[in-house]
Amino acid sequence: MSEATRRERLVGVLKKVTNQPLPGDEESLFESGLLDSFALPDLVSALEAEFSIQVPDRDLNPRKFDSIARIEAYLNEHVQ
Amino acid sequence: MSAYLHAFGAHLPERVVTNEEMAARVGKTAEWIEGASGIRERRWAAPETSVVDLAAAAAEDCLQRGVVAARSLGMIIVASGSAPPGFPGPAAAVAARLGLEGTPALDVPMASAGSLFGLALAARMVEVYGDVLVIGAEKMSAVVEAAALDVNTAVLFGDGAGAALVSARPGRWEILDCVLHSDGQFREDLAFDWTSPLRMNGLSVILQASRKIPAAISEVLMRNGIAAGDVSAFLLHQANHNLLVRVAKALGVAPEHVYSNVARYGNTSSASMLIAASEWAAGNPAAGPIVFAAFGAGFHWGAVLARST
Numbered sequence: 001m002s003e004a005t006r007r008e009r010l011v012g013v014l015k016k017v018t019n020q021p022l023p024g025d026e027e028s029l030f031e032s033g034l035l036d037s038f039a040l041p042d043l044v045s046a047l048e049a050e051f052s053i054q055v056p057d058r059d060l061n062p063r064k065f066d067s068i069a070r071i072e073a074y075l076n077e078h079v080q
Numbered sequence: 081m082s083a084y085l086h087a088f089g090a091h092l093p094e095r096v097v098t099n100e101e102m103a104a105r106v107g108k109t110a111e112w113i114e115g116a117s118g119i120r121e122r123r124w125a126a127p128e129t130s131v132v133d134l135a136a137a138a139a140e141d142c143l144q145r146g147v148v149a150a151r152s153l154g155m156i157i158v159a160s161g162s163a164p165p166g167f168p169g170p171a172a173a174v175a176a177r178l179g180l181e182g183t184p185a186l187d188v189p190m191a192s193a194g195s196l197f198g199l200a201l202a203a204r205m206v207e208v209y210g211d212v213l214v215i216g217a218e219k220m221s222a223v224v225e226a227a228a229l230d231v232n233t234a235v236l237f238g239d240g241a242g243a244a245l246v247s248a249r250p251g252r253w254e255i256l257d258c259v260l261h262s263d264g265q266f267r268e269d270l271a272f273d274w275t276s277p278l279r280m281n282g283l284s285v286i287l288q289a290s291r292k293i294p295a296a297i298s299e300v301l302m303r304n305g306i307a308a309g310d311v312s313a314f315l316l317h318q319a320n321h322n323l324l325v326r327v328a329k330a331l332g333v334a335p336e337h338v339y340s341n342v343a344r345y346g347n348t349s350s351a352s353m354l355i356a357a358s359e360w361a362a363g364n365p366a367a368g369p370i371v372f373a374a375f376g377a378g379f380h381w382g383a384v385l386a387r388s389t
Contacts, residue, residue, distance in 0.1 A: 030283065037286035038322055044287065057263065060291065062283035 006051075006075055013050050014068065017043045025069040030062070040065060047071070051079045083203035084251030085386055086211075088358035089142025089243040091134055092345060093125040097221075097238070106231045113235045114343075118321020122238030122346030124221040129239075131163040132170045134351070135217035136177040138241035142213065142358075143178075146245040150178040154210030157198040159350040161191025161377065162218045165274050174215065184209065191218075191272070192317050192376020194350030195242065199372060199384050200258035202246040210248065216350040217241035227277035236320070238346030242354025253370065253386040259300045260382035261292070270377040289323060289375040294330035296383040297373050304385055308333050312368030312388075313360055317375060318342040318352035327373075349376070 014022055018034045029035040035043060043065060044055055064074050098121045099110035114120055125134060135158055143150055156178070158171035169187030188194045188201070195216030202212040220237035228234075246255070266288060269281040293316065301308060308331040316324060321342045328335040339360045348355060353374050367388040375381035 037282045038290075038326065040283055040287050041290040041326070044291075057288075057292075058265065060284070060287050061266075062281070062287060 001079060003076065006079060007072060009050055010047075010068070010072060010075060013043070013046045017046055022068065025072075026067055028066050029068070030066060035065075047075070051075060053078055082248055083206045083255040084247055084249060084389070085253040085255060086148070086245040086247055086249075086251035087142050087146030088354060088361045089138050089140070089145055090241065090355045090358035091137035091141055092240045092355070093123045093129065093134070095124050095126065096121050097124045099235075102235050106234050108231060108235070116232065117236055118340070118342055119236065119346045120343045123240055125219055125239040129219070131160050131217045131219050132173040132177065134219065134239065134241040135160070135170060135174045135215045138217060138243040138351075138354075139174060139178060139213055139215050142243035142245050148211060148245060150180060152211055153178070153180065153183055153213050155184045155186065155202075155205055155212045156180070157186045157188060157202055157212060157214045159188040159190055159194025159198045159214070159216045160218055161189065161194060161272070161349050162220050162223050163189070170217065190376065190378065190380055191349045192319065193374040193378070193380040193382065194376070195353045196317070196372055196374035196382055196384060197260060197380065199244060199246065200260055200382065202244075203255045203258055203384070206246055206248040212246045213243060214246060214354070215241060215243045216352070216354050218349040218351045220347070220349055223272055223278055226274060229277050230280070232282055233278060233280045236347045238348045240345055240348040240351045240355050242351050242356070242358055244354050244357065250389060252389060254389050256385045256387060257300050257304055258382065258384045259296050260380070261296065262378050262380045264378065266379055267377070270379070272377075286323060288379055289319065289381070290326050290330070292379070292381045293327050293373050293375050296381055297327075297331060297371055300371065300383045300385045306369050306385070310369060311337065311371050312366045313370045314338040315353060315357045315360055315370060315372045317373070318345065318356055319347050319375070
């Protein structure tokens, strides 16, 4: 999967989970109010389904999902 | 494993702390608190009431319901994350309050998941020690008042105690299986040491709990060949109503199968699961499998499967 396709699918997942316009790549999804403690599990589950991955317990760290850039970096590392 | 649940008991302090009172303390509205947590009110004990007082009252209620004299107990287990620091822990004082001399009394100094771990321990201990009384008792108001907390955390907690009588003698519910887990790598995400305010990374706690609770429940159900839809009641640590609803959704069961009293008592940490069980049992519940589950600071989590006999 190309990085462009991966990013496009990530943006689609984020829009679906947050149902709001997305902030800049480096901006915190939590501090911007787009994600709260109950939306975060939805996002992780949606990423797992979209990219056919299993996020292991050790990676269930909110910081890994705090911005579009961080999520993209995680996906680049874990999605073929 | 041949262990049976005979009775549950509970004790809640009289003083009701409403969301309106709590909202005035933290600068939020009552509606905001209920929307964020599902909590409408909680009970707070009087300043002079101790964790031991709460535990002893729940113990006596449970023994009365189980028609068992304290002197016949072979062991007591007291779970509490909010007992004062130092030693001895509250178990020795609770044993003394029950008039026990020489009966082993074990502390489980574990917030939120302590009663679940106590229940799993008791299921193994009854073979050697006979009747085991498991108590979860918390004075979380002392934690809230020890130091100024984050608003999201301060509104959650209540005081109370719950208890369960476990025995090798056949009783109303047979304990079939238990799964327990701990993972210390996130231990700083939910911690309290009486020298600084309780620290809770809500994002981490909810993310972990919303996955680990259903996973533990599925683990214990799968290895016993029971479908989640066949469980008559899920009796969980009452952390947050929104979390309970999420667990039901993850398991594919209707939310009403997950017992919830968090609206009335708030999060009473290790006491909550047995308080919920006590209320549920008093309602003459339907027969069938039941599942206890909890997740808490550590992180520690797990599930216990039982069924009516």
